Amino acid sequence: MKMIEVVDLKKHFTLNTSVLNTEITEVKAVNGVSFHIDEGETLGLVGESGSGKTTTGKLILRLLKPTDGKILFEERDINEIKDREFRKIRKDIQVIFQNPYASLDPKMTIEDILTQPLTIHKIVPPLEFKKECVRLLDMVGLSAKDAKKFPHEFSGGQRQRIGIARAIATKPKFIVCDEPVSALDISIQSQILNLMMALKKEFKLSYLFIAHGLNVIKHVSDRVAVMYLGKIVEMGAVEDIYTSPKHPYTKALMSASPIPDPDIKRERIILKDEIPSPIHIPSGCAFHTRCPSCMDICKHKTPELRTENGHSVACHLSLGTVLGDNNVNGDGSC
Amino acid sequence: MRRLQIKELKTYFHIDGEIIPAVDGVSFHIDRGEILAIVGESGSGKSITALSIMGLIKSPGKIEGGEILFNDTNLLDYKEKQMRQIRGNKISMVYQEPMSSLNPMIRIGDQVAEVLIIHKKMSKAEAKKQAIEVMEAVGIQDAGRRYNDYPAQFSGGMRQRIMIAMAIVCHPELIIADEPTTALDVTIQAEILELLKGLIKQNSMSMLLITHDLGVVAETADRVCVMYCGKIMEESSKAGLFKNPLNPYTQGLIQCIPRIDDKAEVLYTIGGNVPHPTDFPKGCRFSTRCPKVMEKCIAELPPLMAVEENHSVRCWLYDKE
Known part of the structure; x- marks a missing residue:
């Protein structure tokens, strides 16, 4: 069953660049994104x-209103639901943040932090709050005596465990995980990843797992979507994406991701320049300014995301729309 | 030079x-x-x-x-x-x-x-x-x-x-x-x-x-x-470190990284947390988290020992005496 379905989602932020508002500049942060996440599935982004x-994550949490497009949670458009009613749904959609130092209120004890969602969403009767807190702490590998402590008494990894306990307190069905391990030390990362995977199995959770580390995404995901300048350029089963990436951008990302083994020699694809500003998205395929196999058509025609055997790619090279057009600039100049 | x-x-x-x-x-x-x-x-x-x-x-x-x-x-x-x-x-x-x-x-x-x-x-x-x-x-x-x-x-x-x-x-x-x-x-x-x-x-x-x-x-x-924790645990040529990591800490670090060329269901973990700097263990600094900890490790800090050419390790496991 589809837990979340996102259809042609767009979010454009308006910047006022001139005093008289004669010029309107738009940041096209999310520019037509569609995907779905099934029950018990993890989609890596x-x-x-x-x-x-991150904007995509925030839109799904309804922390931002989309400019266009739909977000269906269990087949209901979350932006059509009234605020009051949405509160009931909010307990099903939770979030784990990146920075465990900033996402816990320093003035609240751990017990207060965990009791808050229980009170608001009436998960258990008030008499059972204490017991439930202990149960949650136990589930994430902390002990009952930690309940009275404040966030500053914990290390980064332990704080992230508290963040996870808070997210699962409302018995959610779906969790947006926004870079949950990027701020943690390597030896702690694996602990947190194992915990998240164990919880997913136990409660049949669906995750939208946002990260920039390709190795982390590979480990946690069932399917992977690669984003570039507000659009998905490639999406498919994790094995397909990692063993046979089709989009030149995915290939470049793969080749740039460092592997902790000096014996592995790979051909490194070095991209020129940096990701262009989302205010001035290049015409045609947004990646054409950096693409090592850019063709003429890429500069003016935006490639559609097309799916074959569950593997979607938005690239003129894979689409075969360039029959007879061999105008490939081998040197990468466009 | x-x-x-x-x-x-x-x-x-x-x-x-x-x-x-x-x-x-x-x-x-x-x-x-x-x-x-x-x-x-x-x-x-x-x-x-x-x-x-x-x-x-x-x-x-x-x-x-x-x-x-x-x-x-x-x-x-x-x-x-x-x-x-x-x-x-x-x-x-x-x-x-x-x-x-x-x-x-x-x-x-x-x-x-x-x-x-x-x-x-x-x-x-x-x-x-x-x-x-x-x-x-x-x-x-x-x-x-x-x-x-x-x-x-x-x-x-x-x-x-x-x-x-x-x-x-x-x-x-x-x-x-x-x-x-x-x-x-x-x-x-x-x-x-x-x-x-x-x-x-x-x-x-x-x-x-x-x-x-x-x-x-x-x-x-x-x-x-x-x-x-303020100490060098292992020193080696790059090849030696990745091929033959000696200290259990180094071994753990290398093992616990998810790799894009490998699919393990459950990642290896180093248990516990990094000790607080005012509260470093008396013996080996890693003794509180080490899977191969021995009595000697808790009592005494091991010296950095040369095991091979260009490869030294601070761990009692490699003490020849």
Whole structure:
């Protein structure tokens, strides 16, 4: 069953650049994104900074209103639901944030932090709050005596465990995980990833897992979507994406991701320049300015995301729309 | 030839009557043209080691002992005025945060040229000419025009290139790069690492690369030191460390990273947390988390033992007696 379905989602932020508002500049943070996540499934969302990953997450949490498009949670459009009624749904959609130092209120004890969602969503009767807190702490590998402590008494990894306990307190069906391990040390990362995977199995959770580390995404995801400048450029089963990436951008990302083994020699695809600003998205295929196999058509025609055997790619090279057009600039100049 | 040799360096912090041994008896060396990586988690003392070499330890921190031999002279004997001749000139540093390490109010080019005006006593015009050359060398296109831009007009990767330009403009003998690519995207990271590596090898400079990312180590370094809680746990050539990690801490670190070329259901984990610096264990610093802990480990700190040529480890498992 589809837990979440996103249809042609767009979010454009307006910047006022001139005093008289004669010029309107738009940041096209999310620019036509469609995907779905099934029950018990993890969709990994990768891309460089500025690709729109976090904005997509925020839109699904209804922390932002989309400019266009639909977000269906269990087949209901969450933006059509009234605020009051949405509160009931909110307990099913939770979030784990990136920075465990900033996402816990320093003045609240752990017990207060965990009791808050229980009170608001009436998960258990008030008499059972204490017991439930202990149960949650136990589930994430902390002990009952931690309940009275404040966030500053914990290390980064432990704080992230508290963040996870808070997210699962409302017995959610779906969790948006926005870079949940990027701020943690390597030896702690694996602990948190194992915990998240165990919880997913136990409660049949669906995750939207946002990260920039390709190795982390590979480990947690069932399917992967690669974003570039507000659009999905490639999406498919994790094995397909990692063993046979089709989009030149995915290939470049794969080749740039460092592997901790000096014996593995790979051909490194170095992209020129950096991700363009989402205010001035290049015409045609947004990646054409950096693409090592850019063709003439890429500069003016936007490639559609087309799916074959569950593997979607938005690239003129894979689409075969260039029959007879061999105008490939081998040197990468466009 | 030894470019830098550190002997038994101790940098302690005195906070609220408690002593924090951030760097606790660290020794290593870097040869000419060599890239040495220090890997460690937060709190391992890797950045404090770098700041100690640069002479940038401020109160409540203090270098309590040891030697920092740079071309065979002990930098700890230098006065602040003498250190200023070294810093940015013979030894320079590339910091982690390209966003906050540049002055937002000063033109990019002037910030690069300033180093030359101060250290090489160049005139403004000469310095500008050379700054533009260096900016081109680190891959800034159209450097002549971009000389007059402000940091806000540069992207993260470009700013890091400027940081590198500032670091190499005086042809230093040693570059200390403290997590130079941590704030950058992977595609940019790959470029910056290639750039640094190329510059070091071409000009036979030396580099101390500080990172927490073993992937970066595997692709960049010649030799590696693994630090944990202020101590070096293992020192080895890069190949030796990845093929045959000896210390259980190093083994754990290598195993617990999810890899894109491997699919394990459950990741290996190192249990527990990094101990608080005021509360380091008496014996081996890793004894509280080590899966192979023995009684001796809790009682006594193991010395750094040479097991093979170019491979030493601080662990009682390798004690021959």
